[in-house]
Amino acid sequence: MAVAEKGVAERRTAIFNSGKNGHVSPGAFPTPQQVAQAAREITVPSPRQVIAANAERMKNSSEFEQSMVLNMGPQHPSTHGVLRLVVELEGEEVVQLAPDIGFLHTGIEKNMEAKTYQQALVMTERTDYLGPMINNLVYALAVEKLLDCPIPPRAQVGRVLLSELTRMNSYLVWLGTHALDLAAMSVFLYCFREREMLLDIFELVSGARMHTSYIRPGGLAWDFPKEFKETVQLFLNIFPSRIDEYEALLTDNPIWKERTVGVGKLNAVDAIALGASGANLRATGVPYDVRKLFPYSGYENYDFRLITGTEGDTYERYLVRIAEMRESVKIAQQALDNLPDGPYATSDRKIWPPPKEEITYSMESLIHHFKLWTEGFKPPKGDAYVGVESGRGELGCYIVSDGSNKPYRVHFRGPSFINLQALPHMAKGQVIGDLIAMLASLDPVLGEVDR
Amino acid sequence: MALDNETVKARVQGQFGAAVLEASEYRGDLAFRIQPDDLLPIVLFLRDSADLQYIWLASITGVDYLGRDPRFEVVYHLRSLANQHMVVLKVGVPEAHPHVPSIVPLWPTATYQEREAWDMFGIVFDGHPDLQRILLPEDWDGHVQRKDEPLVYEEVAFSFNHDDVDAQKPYAKE
Numbered sequence: 001m002a003v004a005e006k007g008v009a010e011r012r013t014a015i016f017n018s019g020k021n022g023h024v025s026p027g028a029f030p031t032p033q034q035v036a037q038a039a040r041e042i043t044v045p046s047p048r049q050v051i052a053a054n055a056e057r058m059k060n061s062s063e064f065e066q067s068m069v070l071n072m073g074p075q076h077p078s079t080h081g082v083l084r085l086v087v088e089l090e091g092e093e094v095v096q097l098a099p100d101i102g103f104l105h106t107g108i109e110k111n112m113e114a115k116t117y118q119q120a121l122v123m124t125e126r127t128d129y130l131g132p133m134i135n136n137l138v139y140a141l142a143v144e145k146l147l148d149c150p151i152p153p154r155a156q157v158g159r160v161l162l163s164e165l166t167r168m169n170s171y172l173v174w175l176g177t178h179a180l181d182l183a184a185m186s187v188f189l190y191c192f193r194e195r196e197m198l199l200d201i202f203e204l205v206s207g208a209r210m211h212t213s214y215i216r217p218g219g220l221a222w223d224f225p226k227e228f229k230e231t232v233q234l235f236l237n238i239f240p241s242r243i244d245e246y247e248a249l250l251t252d253n254p255i256w257k258e259r260t261v262g263v264g265k266l267n268a269v270d271a272i273a274l275g276a277s278g279a280n281l282r283a284t285g286v287p288y289d290v291r292k293l294f295p296y297s298g299y300e301n302y303d304f305r306l307i308t309g310t311e312g313d314t315y316e317r318y319l320v321r322i323a324e325m326r327e328s329v330k331i332a333q334q335a336l337d338n339l340p341d342g343p344y345a346t347s348d349r350k351i352w353p354p355p356k357e358e359i360t361y362s363m364e365s366l367i368h369h370f371k372l373w374t375e376g377f378k379p380p381k382g383d384a385y386v387g388v389e390s391g392r393g394e395l396g397c398y399i400v401s402d403g404s405n406k407p408y409r410v411h412f413r414g415p416s417f418i419n420l421q422a423l424p425h426m427a428k429g430q431v432i433g434d435l436i437a438m439l440a441s442l443d444p445v446l447g448e449v450d451r
Numbered sequence: 452m453a454l455d456n457e458t459v460k461a462r463v464q465g466q467f468g469a470a471v472l473e474a475s476e477y478r479g480d481l482a483f484r485i486q487p488d489d490l491l492p493i494v495l496f497l498r499d500s501a502d503l504q505y506i507w508l509a510s511i512t513g514v515d516y517l518g519r520d521p522r523f524e525v526v527y528h529l530r531s532l533a534n535q536h537m538v539v540l541k542v543g544v545p546e547a548h549p550h551v552p553s554i555v556p557l558w559p560t561a562t563y564q565e566r567e568a569w570d571m572f573g574i575v576f577d578g579h580p581d582l583q584r585i586l587l588p589e590d591w592d593g594h595v596q597r598k599d600e601p602l603v604y605e606e607v608a609f610s611f612n613h614d615d616v617d618a619q620k621p622y623a624k625e
Contacts, residue, residue: 046581
């Protein structure tokens with residue numbers, strides 16, 4: 001792949017200046033006619049179809065123009081988990097490919113139906129294990145939508161702050177593994193150095209480093225500890241300079257550019273037709289960020305830019321995510337500065353248990369506490385869908401309540417699951433070495449793909 | 452130009468009339484209950500009308516309401532990015548004939564989600580290019596997220612009970 005030496009600096013400047021006026025024009029989105037046209041042309045093949053198409057091609061081709069089917073995974077180190085790619089190759093060129101998924105299916109949605117609303121929370125972070133707080137948040141928001149329960153400001157702001165820390169955590173793992181896949185070992189180590197600080201913050205607030213269960217329906221599990229503010233401030237102070245370090249290692253690195261510029265291009269219309277979201281969509285130029293377009297948890301009160309690219313290649317996705325990390329620092333700083341005092345959870349005793357000291361003198365509180373921890377709460381009949389911006393795209397949660405204390409149906413719209421469908425389209429006609437760069441830059445988490 | 456629920460409701464009901472069995476609003480989400488046969492025209496109308504532009508398919512979900520008629524429901528969430536609005540379509544699917552037209556020709560992103568709904572609930576999407584299981588093994592029996600499928604666990608095989616566990620596997624019964 002030829003390196004487009006010219007234009008890289010300009011592309012970076014354009015991305016870092018995008019979304020400055022904070023206003024999204026409707027003309028920025030593809031028209032329905034374009035989407036209809038793209039939908040007619042794009043297919044997402046299944047492994048069976050790829051193998052059958054290859055057999056058909058082999059029958060009709062001469063000895064010298066044979067193609068082969070290569071299985072990549074499910075134990076391939078660069079598939080970021082247990083993903084099997086069935087790739088049809090002609091020499092080094094990818095003719096077509098199909099992801100084969102399901103190796104990590106754990107029946108999380110079915111399991112949640114057998115637990116009460118509070119118990120089911122712990123299953124949510126087992127889906128996207130790199131973004132635990134955001135997974136907690138989307139479930140909590142969906143349950144609160146069913147309950148129609150207002151959340152106090154301290155919990156709202158705290159949720160935004162933790163979401164942004166989670167997003168940085170998720171992007172750091174993406175950057176580290178992406179660079180590692182392209183043989184840049186040191187970036188991986190630096191990213192995990194900073195991720196360690198984030199995990200320490202998670203441990204500080206929730207007691208757990210990965211499976212936090214901290215954001216719960218009704219508020220936060222408990223109040224922030226005393227050291228919370230200074231610990232986060234320390235991280236926010238040093239992190240921007242650390243992002244500069246990653247950029248110094250990668251942005252102008254000839255090997256990095258060689259492997260990413262022009263690789264795995266996706267245009268805006270195809271991305272919409274394929275349902276892509278998150279940085280993968282924004283790198284194509286579509287200004288879709290759930291935080292901006294469908295704000296939740298008070299995101300409309302924060303000053304941050306909606307980063308968009310234009311080219312939609314792997315390098316652009318890298319630049320967009322780097323720029324978004326800087327925006328995340330901005331949002332987190334605003335949230336930290338404005339973190340109000342007050343209750344950290346709703347005062348509705350039907351949803352949230354009373355404080356311990358109240359139980360010692362109030363019979364009613366004791367009953368509430370007992371009912372909540374034996375039976376749980378019962379949202380009214382109905383269904384609710386909530387979408388939030390996770391580290392990978394729009395993470396949706398659809399809950400159906402039948403009026404009992406257990407969710408009747410929970411469905412997660414896993415952004416990794418949907419984004420993975422873009423891979424066959426992106427990889428067509430590219431070389432197999434670039435497939436690894438493309439897959440890494442799509443950033444799927446297999447726990448979320450298979451749920 | 453942000454759309455509101457009233458406008459969308461009036462537009463859809465004005466265009467399709469009785470085909471919309473029920474238009475409901477719950478917690479701010481606008482939902483239309485429709486028949487499987489009316490799905491494609493309504494989705495096309497929502498996507499292609501210049502003033503609506505629901506170009507982004509957020510999710511397709513199957514739900515099993517055991518004991519109700521129609522038993523299954525397929526729920527579509529569509530987002531209009533230009534108008535910052537979401538609309539929900541609920542398609543009732545009877546157990547005797549669990550068929551829904553596929554919307555893969557309109558959005559390739561439906562490919563995986565329809566396969567998932569087939570895998571989990573056994574809802575057939577007519578016109579899907581290759582409707583087969585996606586998360587469960589190909590030789591799996593039944594559709595696990597149906598309410599009449601029990602939540603079971605598989606006993607972990609160790610060396611001392613390997614033969615007993617193996618005898619319980621589906622392939623041992625053949």
